[in-house]
Amino acid sequence: MNARYIGLIAKKEFLGLSSEKTIIFAVLLQVFIAMFSSFLMVGLTAMYDPEALEGYSTVAYGVGYAGADSALIDEFEKRDDLVLHRMDLSAALRALRDRKVAAVVYVPDTPPDAEGPVAITLYLIQNDLQSSVINVKVKEVLQGYERELREVRADRMVSFPVGLNFPGTGDAESFYEFVYGLLLPLLVLLPAVISAALIIDLITEEYQRQTLDTLLSTPVTFNEMIFGKIAACWAIVPVQAGAWILLLEANGIAVGNPVPILLHVSAAGLFLILLGAATALHYRERTSAQFVFSTGLVVVFLLVMAIPYNPLNLVVRLAVETADPVHWPILLLVSGATVLLALAVAAYGRRVGEVSPATAR
Amino acid sequence: MSLASSIRTIAVWEMNRSMTTMGRNVLPLAVGLLVLLVLVTVFAAESGVHMQDGIYRIGIDEPEVARIVAPDNRFTVEVADGPALWSNRFAYDIVILRGEVYAADTGKGRAALTALKRDYEAYASQIAAEQPDLFAGYPLWIDLQYVKSEIDFLATQSGQQIGAPADAREPPIPSGPAEAVTLPPSAIQVSEDDLRQHLAGMESDHPLSRYTGIISGGSATDGLRTPSQLSPPLPYDALILVFVFIFPLYFTSQFFMMSVMNERVGRAGEALLAAPVRPSAIVIGKAIPYLAIMLLVSAAITLFIGAPLAILLPLIPVILFFLANALIIGMAARSFKELSFVSIFFSTLATSYLFFPTVFANTHVVSIISPLTLVILELQGEGFTAAEYVYSTALFFATSAVLFYAGTINFREERLFSEKSLTSRLTDFIAGAIGRGRPHLSLFLLSAFTIPFVFMAQMMTLVLFFNIPMPLSLVLLTVSAAFIEEVAKSAGLYAIASERPGFLTAKNLLIGAAVIGLGFLAGEKLLLFATLSQITESVFGSVLFLSLQVLWMPLLLHIAGVLITGTFLLAGGKRAYVPGLVVASVVHSLYNLHFLLGGLL
Numbered sequence: 001m002n003a004r005y006i007g008l009i010a011k012k013e014f015l016g017l018s019s020e021k022t023i024i025f026a027v028l029l030q031v032f033i034a035m036f037s038s039f040l041m042v043g044l045t046a047m048y049d050p051e052a053l054e055g056y057s058t059v060a061y062g063v064g065y066a067g068a069d070s071a072l073i074d075e076f077e078k079r080d081d082l083v084l085h086r087m088d089l090s091a092a093l094r095a096l097r098d099r100k101v102a103a104v105v106y107v108p109d110t111p112p113d114a115e116g117p118v119a120i121t122l123y124l125i126q127n128d129l130q131s132s133v134i135n136v137k138v139k140e141v142l143q144g145y146e147r148e149l150r151e152v153r154a155d156r157m158v159s160f161p162v163g164l165n166f167p168g169t170g171d172a173e174s175f176y177e178f179v180y181g182l183l184l185p186l187l188v189l190l191p192a193v194i195s196a197a198l199i200i201d202l203i204t205e206e207y208q209r210q211t212l213d214t215l216l217s218t219p220v221t222f223n224e225m226i227f228g229k230i231a232a233c234w235a236i237v238p239v240q241a242g243a244w245i246l247l248l249e250a251n252g253i254a255v256g257n258p259v260p261i262l263l264h265v266s267a268a269g270l271f272l273i274l275l276g277a278a279t280a281l282h283y284r285e286r287t288s289a290q291f292v293f294s295t296g297l298v299v300v301f302l303l304v305m306a307i308p309y310n311p312l313n314l315v316v317r318l319a320v321e322t323a324d325p326v327h328w329p330i331l332l333l334v335s336g337a338t339v340l341l342a343l344a345v346a347a348y349g350r351r352v353g354e355v356s357p358a359t360a361r
Numbered sequence: 362m363s364l365a366s367s368i369r370t371i372a373v374w375e376m377n378r379s380m381t382t383m384g385r386n387v388l389p390l391a392v393g394l395l396v397l398l399v400l401v402t403v404f405a406a407e408s409g410v411h412m413q414d415g416i417y418r419i420g421i422d423e424p425e426v427a428r429i430v431a432p433d434n435r436f437t438v439e440v441a442d443g444p445a446l447w448s449n450r451f452a453y454d455i456v457i458l459r460g461e462v463y464a465a466d467t468g469k470g471r472a473a474l475t476a477l478k479r480d481y482e483a484y485a486s487q488i489a490a491e492q493p494d495l496f497a498g499y500p501l502w503i504d505l506q507y508v509k510s511e512i513d514f515l516a517t518q519s520g521q522q523i524g525a526p527a528d529a530r531e532p533p534i535p536s537g538p539a540e541a542v543t544l545p546p547s548a549i550q551v552s553e554d555d556l557r558q559h560l561a562g563m564e565s566d567h568p569l570s571r572y573t574g575i576i577s578g579g580s581a582t583d584g585l586r587t588p589s590q591l592s593p594p595l596p597y598d599a600l601i602l603v604f605v606f607i608f609p610l611y612f613t614s615q616f617f618m619m620s621v622m623n624e625r626v627g628r629a630g631e632a633l634l635a636a637p638v639r640p641s642a643i644v645i646g647k648a649i650p651y652l653a654i655m656l657l658v659s660a661a662i663t664l665f666i667g668a669p670l671a672i673l674l675p676l677i678p679v680i681l682f683f684l685a686n687a688l689i690i691g692m693a694a695r696s697f698k699e700l701s702f703v704s705i706f707f708s709t710l711a712t713s714y715l716f717f718p719t720v721f722a723n724t725h726v727v728s729i730i731s732p733l734t735l736v737i738l739e740l741q742g743e744g745f746t747a748a749e750y751v752y753s754t755a756l757f758f759a760t761s762a763v764l765f766y767a768g769t770i771n772f773r774e775e776r777l778f779s780e781k782s783l784t785s786r787l788t789d790f791i792a793g794a795i796g797r798g799r800p801h802l803s804l805f806l807l808s809a810f811t812i813p814f815v816f817m818a819q820m821m822t823l824v825l826f827f828n829i830p831m832p833l834s835l836v837l838l839t840v841s842a843a844f845i846e847e848v849a850k851s852a853g854l855y856a857i858a859s860e861r862p863g864f865l866t867a868k869n870l871l872i873g874a875a876v877i878g879l880g881f882l883a884g885e886k887l888l889l890f891a892t893l894s895q896i897t898e899s900v901f902g903s904v905l906f907l908s909l910q911v912l913w914m915p916l917l918l919h920i921a922g923v924l925i926t927g928t929f930l931l932a933g934g935k936r937a938y939v940p941g942l943v944v945a946s947v948v949h950s951l952y953n954l955h956f957l958l959g960g961l962l
Contacts, residue, residue: 153496
């Protein structure tokens with residue numbers, strides 16, 4: 001294969017990308033997503049880790065308390081973000097419906113050392129963001145009460161957990177795992193997925209528009225054409241991933257080891273692009289190729305995520321600076337697999353390009 | 362041929378063509394991939410997700426304590442003696458020495474501490490569950506009850522935010538007489554064995570069960586839990602529905618999009634266009650198989666999760682909307698990569714339009730903008746009224762109809778096979794809707810037809826800015842609403858100016874502006890009348906739909922806006938369009954603010 005021809009084809013594809021302004025759509029899309037970023041942050045964190053919501057709210061909430069006196073009242077008094085109002089159950093529920101209180105607890109007159117459990121009833125507003133916040137706060141209070149009850153009933157226990165003394169509750173860090181453990185790997189791998197879908201469009205278009213003849217009547221061979229396209233798609237992967245990393249840095253999210261991260265992303269990205277190219281060469285028709293590829297992508301991602309030390313995990317470890325040097329041999333392994341796949345695609349391309357231009361024409 | 366029979370012919374032909382080629386090539390591999398998917402899912406369930414392995418380092422001086430974090434892959438554990446750990450403490454995020462936990466004073470250290478606390482909770486519950494006396498280990502049980510409460514859309518006007526109650530310090534005074542409620546029983550109604558089973562079940566629960574639980578019902582012990590099992594309700598359960606219902610629809614509409622695109626690739630559709638059938642028959646015939654598939658898929662999902670079939674009703678307009686957009690995108694995209702990017706962009710927009718309103722599930726009027734809310738209501742067994750159905754689906758029906766109409770009249774050779782860029786093709790589509798014989802009547806109708814799109818875009822901004830504190834949300838809403846309206850009004854003018862530059866004279870501009878303003882007002886009135894009365898009563902409503910109060914003022918404003926943009930177009934050509942839009946939007950916003958705040962001008 002002639003490197004100069006590959007470069008020429010890659011350049012042609014770049015020009016096509018910029019003249020069609022498709023890249024503007026990609027940017028628009030990202031700006032649109034950025035517009036919702038604060039929303040997404042709250043929303044996705046809530047999906048991922050609902051308890052993180054607690055940090056969001058700094059106001060005090062009223063809680064209606066009905067029923068018998070109990071040590072639970074003291075537990076509530078320890079907190080300054082929950083204000084207890086003692087009231088009648090029916091009045092309390094009415095107030096809850098009016099949103100004058102955020103939750104209602106009803107406590108029966110079961111003594112703490114009774115044989116049976118203390119069964120309290122907690123009323124919350126259905127399907128509401130506020131309920132999720134309240135739920136977390138009340139949970140902490142109830143856990144305190146549970147500890148107390150366990151102490152009262154300690155003589156009935158046969159084994160005890162090892163005691164741990166946690167430092168005084170500082171600010172809980174809610175976004176750390178979401179940002180580093182989910183957002184970052186997804187963002188840096190997104191360009192690889194986009195490029196893999198792009199290569200399918202580029203290759204199937206040559207077949208379906210029957211522009212192959214014109215291309216192949218030049219000194220460019222079939223495989224040079226394919227790998228020129230692959231090169232164009234691959235080149236934009238680290239650029240976009242790097243841009244995401246810079247953007248995260250600009251937002252105060254420090255990303256460790258950016259260079260190794262980009263190396264991992266590039267290797268994995270090329271693998272996906274080659275997979276896309278192979279699918280496109282097989283089907284030569286966009287609908288089928290995209291359908292099979294996107295289904296295949298789900299399989300690949302599920303499989304990869306289930307393996308320890310997968311590239312996504314390595315990106316996370318590198319970003320938080322807990323990676324062992326073992327990531328280098330893994331990079332080598334992924335690169336090796338990618339090279340093998342490239343050789344296979346080249347062999348397939350030679351077969352397809354030599355045997356069937358007649359059918360392609 | 363009659364219209365009905367030609368539609369049938371085209372539909373059968375489309376069905377045969379796409380199904381056979383797709384079937385022959387894709388089906389074997391798709392089945393193979395499906396089998397692989399099942400295998401991989403089983404493997405993934407066995408092995409767990411290894412995304413966040415080893416992000417924290419923890420140093421522990423006792424092997425007994427190390428048991429606490431052993432099941433958690435996030436921790437890389439090192440067990441060493443105390444002094445060694447202490448001297449090397451900065452290498453760890455957390456160090457535990459003789460039962461004392463020391464966390465690094467960084468974001469990561471605090472995150473690790475949170476993770477450790479949860480692990481400790483799980484460990485403590487495990488010990489408690491081993492107790493022979495269940496109620497010594499778990500002395501406290503909570504019966505969780507949900508109360509329905511809807512808030513008034515007007516609440517945010519008084520500066521109240523949805524997230525927080527007004528003042529918690531004051532004792533609450535119920536607004537009305539409280540109806541009597543029966544006190545909950547003081548003893549648990551469930552046997553001890555059931556509770557033990559319930560505990561064991563919770564232990565082995567897959568994290569996904571929280572999500573699947575939304576769709577399927579709960580068990581008898583549902584509602585009863587220990588404090589550590591108290592997990593917050595998922596605030597955005599609608600997102601699951603998006604995954605379950607909307608994505609299959611989106612994928613099927615992709616096939617339709619591609620089928621339309623394929624007609625244009627290499628002028629393949631020339632024969633079809635030459636056939637003695639009307640374009641409307643071609644478009645409808647091609648769309649029907651996909652419509653049927655989408656309905657079948659939705660019905661299958663509905664039956665699978667055991668939900669009432671009434672769910673399909675709100676999904677129909679969504680399906681039509683997807684198909685209409687697929688038609689336009691398939692007709693407008695120049696290349697496959699453009700098709701990919703535009704369709705991804707569209708799907709993001711559409712998904713957010715469907716999803717974001719449902720976040721405000723308690724603010725009825727806002728949430729019901731999205732037909733998905735109706736699906737949720739139906740799933741919760743509450744159902745929806747006919748008025749609510751009209752309210753939430755009218756825009757979808759209207760936009761789909763307009764888009765299908767635009768697609769049909771442009772389904773002609775010179776439009777389909779031209780090689781122009783995306784924006785100029787869309788401009789062509791609009792220009793195609795403007796009749797040569799009666800341009801003014803066309804402009805009038807065109808601007809009336811843009812109303813559903815304007816409303817959709819404005820609804821989106823309403824949902825976006827709704828919960829921002831008061832003055833800012835109003836300003837943002839005013840400016841964006843004005844901009845959207847000006848774009849919509851000038852679109853026809855822009856299209857006609859680029860297709861027939863000679864048309865745009867001073868006289869035609871004046872008449873054009875007048876009919877556009879009239880058409881816009883007429884469309885606005887009509888649609889408002891049909892749908893949104895509660896929103897129009899709030900402050901937000903007066904921003905969006907100011908024109909309802911007095912008639913001639915908004916008419917003048919609409920005309921003035923078009924005139925400004927038109928004058929820019931007339932004087933500076935197409936380059937001056939954007940500056941003209943900006944000036945018109947500023948004028949429009951100032952007018953709106955003047956009416957809102959009173960006497961700003």
